[in-house]
Amino acid sequence: MPDVSPLTAAALSAPARAVREQRRPGVVHLGLGAFHRSHQAWYTQRAGGSAGSVAAAGSTGAAGSQEPTGERPWGIVAFTGRRPDAAATLAEQDCVYTLVTRSADGDEASLVDAIVAAHDGGDSEVWRAAVASPETAVITLTVTEAAYRHVDGGADLAAPDVMADIDALRRGESASTVPGRLVDGLRARRGADAGTLAVVSCDNLTGNGDIARDVVLSVANAVDSDLAAWIRANASFVSSMVDRITPATTEADRADATRLTGFDDRAVVVAEPFAEWVLSTRVAADGPTDAFPAGRPAWESAGAVFVDDLEPYEHRKLWLLNAGHSLLAYLGPLLGHETIDEAMSDPRCTEPLEQLWDEAAEVLPLPADEIDDARAALRERFRNPRIRHRLRQIAADGSVKLPVRVVAPLRERLARGLPVGPGAATALAAWHLHVSRQADLVSDRGAAGLGAESSVSDVLELLAPDLATRPEPVAAVEAAEDRILRLLDTPDRHRSPQQQGAPA
Numbered sequence: 098m099p100d101v102s103p104l105t106a107a108a109l110s111a112p113a114r115a116v117r118e119q120r121r122p123g124v125v126h127l128g129l130g131a132f133h134r135s136h137q138a139w140y141t142q143r144a145g146g147s148a149g150s151v152a153a154a155g156s157t158g159a160a161g162s163q164e165p166t167g168e169r170p171w172g173i174v175a176f177t178g179r180r181p182d183a184a185a186t187l188a189e190q191d192c193v194y195t196l197v198t199r200s201a202d203g204d205e206a207s208l209v210d211a212i213v214a215a216h217d218g219g220d221s222e223v224w225r226a227a228v229a230s231p232e233t234a235v236i237t238l239t240v241t242e243a244a245y246r247h248v249d250g251g252a253d254l255a256a257p258d259v260m261a262d263i264d265a266l267r268r269g270e271s272a273s274t275v276p277g278r279l280v281d282g283l284r285a286r287r288g289a290d291a292g293t294l295a296v297v298s299c300d301n302l303t304g305n306g307d308i309a310r311d312v313v314l315s316v317a318n319a320v321d322s323d324l325a326a327w328i329r330a331n332a333s334f335v336s337s338m339v340d341r342i343t344p345a346t347t348e349a350d351r352a353d354a355t356r357l358t359g360f361d362d363r364a365v366v367v368a369e370p371f372a373e374w375v376l377s378t379r380v381a382a383d384g385p386t387d388a389f390p391a392g393r394p395a396w397e398s399a400g401a402v403f404v405d406d407l408e409p410y411e412h413r414k415l416w417l418l419n420a421g422h423s424l425l426a427y428l429g430p431l432l433g434h435e436t437i438d439e440a441m442s443d444p445r446c447t448e449p450l451e452q453l454w455d456e457a458a459e460v461l462p463l464p465a466d467e468i469d470d471a472r473a474a475l476r477e478r479f480r481n482p483r484i485r486h487r488l489r490q491i492a493a494d495g496s497v498k499l500p501v502r503v504v505a506p507l508r509e510r511l512a513r514g515l516p517v518g519p520g521a522a523t524a525l526a527a528w529h530l531h532v533s534r535q536a537d538l539v540s541d542r543g544a545a546g547l548g549a550e551s552s553v554s555d556v557l558e559l560l561a562p563d564l565a566t567r568p569e570p571v572a573a574v575e576a577a578e579d580r581i582l583r584l585l586d587t588p589d590r591h592r593s594p595q596q597q598g599a600p601a
């Protein structure tokens with residue numbers, strides 16, 4: 098390989114460097130993972146300022162293409178969720194990183210420079226100062242579904258770490274959970290009299306802004322009711338539907354990026370070309386009257402859409418894309434597959450996938466042609482052979498994901514007198530087999546009680562207690578489980594001899 102230099106801000110073109118110097122640190126982000134870098138940071142970059150193009154030879158594109166608007170371009174102060182590593186890595190390269198946009202035909206690399214600072218989320222002093230800064234107008238979140246610690250109507254106040262946070266916050270000390278950290282930051286903002294702001298959730302949950310609000314207010318109430326009242330009046334909580342398939346980065350991805358740019362980048366992110374962001378403008382009756390009371394980047398100029406009623410968009414995405422992902426993530430490994438595209442080449446996976454989509458389509462509040470288009474696009478996106486999206490990554494935390502992706506549309510069907518359907522039943526049965534028979538693959542503390550002896554009723558009790566005593570769902574999932582077990586016993590041309598002996 099020709100000369101490879103470490104990636105720093107010096108790699109940016111002169112106009113991009115000029116834009117970067119003007120960036121206003123108005124967005125604070127919590128959860129500095131792959132998805133934030135491929136999605137919100139990319140939208141923010143494209144929303145204002147000039148291109149973040151690569152100055153060096155070998156570049157193949159620019160992350161931003163907007164002309165300067167006259168307003169200062171926005172910048173992001175990003176915090177890791179759990180470990181400091183990602184912040185340290187990014188900070189070492191001036192927070193500039195490569196986005197590899199990977200289509201079925203090839204890769205395009207661009208540099209993203211919208212992040213202006215990266216910090217360890219455990220550094221509570223820096224976190225408080227960032228949230229309390231009068232320049233901060235928006236907090237965005239990508240912390241995973243499980244991190245909200247959500248139970249009906251609020252945070253799980255009986256969970257030991259949430260209880261510990263409440264005690265710590267009462268003593269004026271820092272918190273460790275996401276709801277606790279948000280309360281800690283917002284208390285500092287109240288203390289600084291820095292005024293209103295918006296909290297935007299970008300995690301795969303229905304009504305994710307409402308969930309963020311509920312968990313924050315419940316923890317704040319337990320700490321200090323005046324603080325809760327201040328947060329209610331000053332912080333808007335914005336729900337958003339986010340979409341861009343972004344697998345965890347591998348060493349091979351890093352090498353690909355280096356080949357394209359000539360830089361050694363330790364914070365590369367790879368994503369599909371498709372991207373969607375739909376944000377709700379609806380506000381709570383007792384909160385700020387504007388969803389973004391302190392302003393925001395012009396994300397719409399980068400393709401984001403603002404709507405009053407988000408529900409159809411989030412249901413489309415969660416009940417088709419994410420439900421399909423979860424079905425494949427549990428069924429696929431049982432059949433010897435490792436990635437989404439591998440599972441998509443196996444009719445034993447695609448048949449229940451299409452059934453799952455048929456079932457969701459019947460209760461989606463959208464025109465049939467829109468649903469057909471979305472399904473056609475998903476087939477193509479899932480089949481992209483160059484996006485190696487590992488089923489194991491998607492499988493994590495099924496106990497939190499399945500209620501949102503699979504149980505919610507199923508409940509909607511039952512409410513309308515429709516049958517359970519084999520697609521949803523297969524997803525739930527495959528999850529049961531995954532957690533009860535593939536312990537080495539399971540990463541889900543919510544599923545800890547489901548061992549080899551667990552039954553379908555136990556599964557439903559955990560995911561959907563209201564369905565656990567109803568004969569139809571139990572029978573449908575049991576029948577689906579039998580079907581999967583028969584598949585596992587049947588030699589198939591899709592399975593290598595090694596795989597044929599594996600699961601059971």
Ligand SMILES: NC(=O)c1ccc[n+]([C@@H]2O[C@H](COP(=O)([O-])OP(=O)(O)OC[C@H]3O[C@@H](n4cnc5c(N)ncnc54)[C@H](O)[C@@H]3O)[C@@H](O)[C@H]2O)c1
Nearest residue numbers: 128129130131132178179239240241244300301341342343
């Ligand atoms: N990757 C995608 O394709 C994609 C697409 C749409 C939405 N999302 C949403 O973004 C989330 C993150 O995805 P990612 O690809 O960036 O994952 P990632 O593993 O790269 O990053 C996850 C981030 O969340 C933080 N985190 C995890 N658990 C936490 C906890 N308990 N408390 C605080 N922080 C915690 C981690 O520290 C990390 O910063 C997903 O869970 C999903 O809700 C991801």
Ligand SMILES: O=P(O)(O)OC[C@@H](O)[C@@H](O)[C@H](O)[C@H](O)CO
Nearest residue numbers: 301339340341342343419422491
């Ligand atoms: O990121 P998670 O863990 O919520 O879910 C895994 C995937 O289903 C998800 O990341 C999708 O790739 C994404 O939602 C596509 O926009």
